[in-house]
Amino acid sequence: MSYEKGINMIEDIKQDAEERMDKSLLSLDAAFARIRTGRAHPSLLDGISVNYYGSDTPLNQLANITVEDARTLVISPWEKPIIPEVERAILKSNLGLNPSTSSDKIRLPMPPLTEENRRDLTKVAKAEAEHARVAIRNIRRDANSDLKDYLKEKEITEDEQRRGEDLVQKLTDAKVKQIDSALDAKEADLMEF
16 A cells, blocks of 8 residues: 555545535535625525426526616516416515516615514524534545545554544634635625614
8 A cells, every 4th residue: 555545545535525525615605605785686586486487497598687786787688478377486485575577677675674674684594504514524434434445455554544633623623714704794785684
């Protein structure tokens, strides 16, 4: 068993863990984008599907979504007959938005958030961040388990295993720090008046 082979195995485990952790961070970003702040942002409507000729289709595939001003989104459906379906989908989405239609456009004014809403949304953001932390720790556990398996099979030495675990722990710490700073930014955004 060569020293270089052991180093390559450790690097492969670390790289796999890092890719999986980055996917968890992307998932967290997407979850944060769906949490409504007082400002208008097209990603707010990402989870909305519209009944389009009998099949559920994402809203962003049926219409152009733009920001008119800081508190208003404008939806311009590509086909005028689907406007009532778009309105229905928005009302069913539980985002607390009331669409207002004028000819071929739907305006979505963002109601200001109450203090209670802000606290509730902050709790949701914290829960999403905790899910991401748990995912990161699970990936760390998997990587450490792989290192132990390699040690059992005598593919790496104990020193290489410890070095690998240290690398994975440093990676985990860095990703958790990214989650914490993303959460801090989201909380500040939510509590801003």
